[in-house]
Amino acid sequence: MLKLFICRICGEPHLAEEQPTDCQFCGAPKNFLGMAEDYSVLWGVELTEQEKTDMKATLDLEVNATAYYTDISKSNEKYSKYNRMFKQLARIEKEHAEVAAKFLDVPLPEFIGEKSKGSIKADLEKTKELETHATVLYKQFLANATSGKVKIFYTALVHAENGHREIAEAELE
Ligand SMILES: [Fe+2]
Numbered sequence: 086m087l088k089l090f091i092c093r094i095c096g097e098p099h100l101a102e103e104q105p106t107d108c109q110f111c112g113a114p115k116n117f118l119g120m121a122e123d124y125s126v127l128w129g130v131e132l133t134e135q136e137k138t139d140m141k142a143t144l145d146l147e148v149n150a151t152a153y154y155t156d157i158s159k160s161n162e163k164y165s166k167y168n169r170m171f172k173q174l175a176r177i178e179k180e181h182a183e184v185a186a187k188f189l190d191v192p193l194p195e196f197i198g199e200k201s202k203g204s205i206k207a208d209l210e211k212t213k214e215l216e217t218h219a220t221v222l223y224k225q226f227l228a229n230a231t232s233g234k235v236k237i238f239y240t241a242l243v244h245a246e247n248g249h250r251e252i253a254e255a256e257l258e
């Protein structure tokens with residue numbers, strides 16, 4: 086029978102028979118996908134000055150990644166492998182941007198950022214670079230965080246961005 090799971094990170098619902106592995110919306114790992122009855126929102130906490138600075142940097146990074154991956158997706162033939170892959174990556178980064186904006190209690194900015202480099206190889210190289218950078222940065226933000234909820238957010242982001250680095254690397258091989 087289908088059960089309702091809600092992602093603790095992005096708040097998106099999943100109808101599934103079993104607990105899904107990664108969140109299809111934000112890429113959070115399995116342990117953050119709980120039963121609907123146990124769900125409460127992650128954001129709405131007072132941020133320290135350091136957490137605010139880090140969260141603003143997170144929002145900027147996720148907005149750029151969303152814009153960039155959307156452009157790569159559109160630069161590849163519709164329904165082709167890379168069109169689909171980057172469409173999904175863009176969705177996930179947009180979800181991250183939305184959560185960061187909720188933590189900051191600011192409206193979501195316009196999604197403006199980098200453009201496709203013109204070849205899939207160059208875009209995969211750039212993706213690998215961006216995702217490696219994001220993983221390193223979010224590990225630092227996780228270490229800087231004092232709020233339990235902010236720590237939960239960056240734990241999930243490190244997992245998601247590291248997974249994106251891995252998929253870009255695998256495509257380059
Ligand atoms: Fe999620």
Ligand SMILES: [Fe+2]
Nearest residue numbers: 216245246249
């Ligand atoms: Fe990513």
